[in-house]
Amino acid sequence: MNKSNELNLLVSEKREVARDILEFRFAAHDGSPLPSFSPGSHIAVMTPSGANRQYSLINDGHEPESYQIAVKLEPESRGGSQSMHRDLSVGDPVVVQSPENSFPLVEAPEYLFIGGGIGITPLISMAQFCDANSKPFRLIYCARSGEHAAYAEELKISFGDRVVVHFDGGDSERVYDFWEEFMVPNGNHVYCCGPKPLMEEIRALSGHWSEDQIHFEDFNPQSGRDYVNSPFTVSIKSTGDSFQVGKASTILETLRANGLRVPSSCESGTCGSCKMRLLAGEVEHRDFVLESDEYDSAIMVCVSRGKGDIEIDFEDY
Ligand code: FES
Numbered sequence: 001m002n003k004s005n006e007l008n009l010l011v012s013e014k015r016e017v018a019r020d021i022l023e024f025r026f027a028a029h030d031g032s033p034l035p036s037f038s039p040g041s042h043i044a045v046m047t048p049s050g051a052n053r054q055y056s057l058i059n060d061g062h063e064p065e066s067y068q069i070a071v072k073l074e075p076e077s078r079g080g081s082q083s084m085h086r087d088l089s090v091g092d093p094v095v096v097q098s099p100e101n102s103f104p105l106v107e108a109p110e111y112l113f114i115g116g117g118i119g120i121t122p123l124i125s126m127a128q129f130c131d132a133n134s135k136p137f138r139l140i141y142c143a144r145s146g147e148h149a150a151y152a153e154e155l156k157i158s159f160g161d162r163v164v165v166h167f168d169g170g171d172s173e174r175v176y177d178f179w180e181e182f183m184v185p186n187g188n189h190v191y192c193c194g195p196k197p198l199m200e201e202i203r204a205l206s207g208h209w210s211e212d213q214i215h216f217e218d219f220n221p222q223s224g225r226d227y228v229n230s231p232f233t234v235s236i237k238s239t240g241d242s243f244q245v246g247k248a249s250t251i252l253e254t255l256r257a258n259g260l261r262v263p264s265s266c267e268s269g270t271c272g273s274c275k276m277r278l279l280a281g282e283v284e285h286r287d288f289v290l291e292s293d294e295y296d297s298a299i300m301v302c303v304s305r306g307k308g309d310i311e312i313d314f315e316d317y
Pocket of ligand 1: 263264265266267268269270271272273274275287289300301302303
């Protein structure tokens with residue numbers, strides 16, 4: 001982790017905003033304003049379990065008094081959300097990385113925001129920004145039901161008929177029909193964040209639009225891929241250690257659990273910070289960082305795995 005971007009904050013609020021969704025606010029210890037951010041930004045949070053997770057910022061980003069995020073409990077996940085829900089309380093210290101924006105709003109005559117489930121969070125800050133700056137927008141928010149739809153009531157109160165909330169009951173037959181929105185291309189820009197099926201549908205419906213008008217936010221580029229995890233042994237040459245990497249763990253998590261520190265940030269194969277040297281063995285490269293000519297000599301340990309046993313080492317050995 002790049003120490004220069006780290007902010008040492010504390011949890012100033014924690015509350016339930018929908019079923020299995022908790023909102024957190026993080027503030028400076030002395031209450032001073034935090035670094036500003038633009039709509040669509042996110043922060044990486046070091047969870048109490050030691051994992052790094054990225055969360056979209058919800059609130060107004062001009063010299064904010066706190067960073068507001070919402071965390072959905074994902075029982076099938078690698079434990080970051082469980083740790084946030086269970087182990088992080090008001091008053092606890094928390095380390096976050098300064099905001100970054102990989103989902104920025106560009107100038108457009110009008111915006112269409114499409115959010116599914118917890119994917120609503122970056123779109124809230126965008127809608128607030130548009131409202132405050134008299135920029136036309138509409139927001140379509142899809143969720144399973146009212147009890148699953150965080151912030152739905154607040155959005156309707158704030159933005160009236162510019163917001164459509166659609167409940168599908170988790171039934172694929174009752175999903176929102178977006179075709180009217182995409183049938184005739186226009187100058188609008190579309191921002192979509194949500195579960196993979198929603199984003200794939202929007203990608204398919206907008207195939208005849210200019211690609212640069214359709215924007216997606218996806219913090220989990222691995223999702224939807226048909227990878228199969230098998231256990232293998234990873235050896236570290238310089239320390240002489242060998243560890244078994246189980247089906248449900250990554251190399252990064254295994255090394256960390258055994259007291260070895262490896263830099264990391266995105267933990268989804270996109271940032272490049274967890275690179276290690278590959279010395280022996282074959283790897284299934286699952287990252288979005290390495291060039292193919294690096295495949296025999298490097299590995300991103302947050303996502304990639306050995307096809308069998310492998311030997312690796314830290315970058316500076
Ligand atoms: S932590 Fe970002 S690529 Fe591994």
